[in-house]
Amino acid sequence: MLNRENMDLHFNIELEKGYKSASQISRVLTEDWLAHNMYCPVCGATILGHYEANRPVADFFCERCKSDFELKSKESKTATIGHKIADGAYRTMIDRITSFRNPHLFVMTYTNWTVNNLLIIPNYFFVPEIIEKRPPLKDTARRAGWVGCNIEIGNIPESGRIFIVRNGVEEDKERVVERYQRTLSLQTSRLDGRGWLMDVLKCVERIPDNAFTLNQVYAFADELQAKHPDNNFIRDKIRQQLQYLRDKGFIEFTKPGHYKKL
Numbered sequence: 001m002l003n004r005e006n007m008d009l010h011f012n013i014e015l016e017k018g019y020k021s022a023s024q025i026s027r028v029l030t031e032d033w034l035a036h037n038m039y040c041p042v043c044g045a046t047i048l049g050h051y052e053a054n055r056p057v058a059d060f061f062c063e064r065c066k067s068d069f070e071l072k073s074k075e076s077k078t079a080t081i082g083h084k085i086a087d088g089a090y091r092t093m094i095d096r097i098t099s100f101r102n103p104h105l106f107v108m109t110y111t112n113w114t115v116n117n118l119l120i121i122p123n124y125f126f127v128p129e130i131i132e133k134r135p136p137l138k139d140t141a142r143r144a145g146w147v148g149c150n151i152e153i154g155n156i157p158e159s160g161r162i163f164i165v166r167n168g169v170e171e172d173k174e175r176v177v178e179r180y181q182r183t184l185s186l187q188t189s190r191l192d193g194r195g196w197l198m199d200v201l202k203c204v205e206r207i208p209d210n211a212f213t214l215n216q217v218y219a220f221a222d223e224l225q226a227k228h229p230d231n232n233f234i235r236d237k238i239r240q241q242l243q244y245l246r247d248k249g250f251i252e253f254t255k256p257g258h259y260k261k262l
């Protein structure tokens with residue numbers, strides 16, 4: 001595997017010449033930065049291809065593993081990612097998720113034209129529940145009635161938020177690819193199954209200790225019931241999902257009712 005030099009976290013601000021709108025400048029600088037600095041977090045290939053502007057589905061692709069990526073960025077004076085990030089049309093987003101066509105997502109925050117955080121969220125962590133519908137644009141807006149969406153990044157399990165740059169420091173590339181590969185087993189072909197898996201994984205991640213008991217996960221039963229009001233067998237579902245997580249190598253059964261995170 002080829003290794004690039006360390007990333008230069010500064011944008012090429014020469015490129016802002018000729019643009020007036022702040023959102024356009026931000027898009028040009030962030031996309032240029034990614035095209036010049038980012039490797040493929042899925043397979044480790046050294047370069048990513050850049051689709052021509054305004055392609056509706058994705059911004060970048062990897063020639064080697066055929067992955068597609070979208071980049072969303074925001075300026076953050078506090079250098080934090082926050083709970084959500086704005087994305088495009090609500091309907092398009094939901095259609096892409098329910099038809100399994102959504103690209104992987106890069107989320108970037110920057111301050112003073114310098115990257116402070118960059119993470120990759122694999123597309124199989126996306127479920128309709130993390131997409132928040134924004135109010136329609138006012139009648140006075142150019143695109144009156146248009147409905148956008150926010151991605152609730154904070155509701156994605158931690159395993160699905162893989163840092164590439166954290167607080168201005170680049171993570172080791174091998175580790176990024178390794179962490180990515182580890183999540184591959186969580187891909188599911190059914191969306192309701194994906195939702196349950198993500199929900200139970202999040203509960204497990206919220207338990208502070210590495211070793212935990214079934215009762216500690218059952219403590220989330222009310223919360224899960226509220227999310228899945230039609231399911232009358234929440235505890236059975238929890239046990240089933242823990243079994244999946246064991247089969248997928250995320251947790252281990254140590255003795256009946258006792259588990260360990262791996």
Ligand SMILES: [Zn+2]
Pocket residue numbers: 040041042043044045062063064065066067
């Ligand atoms: Zn690749």
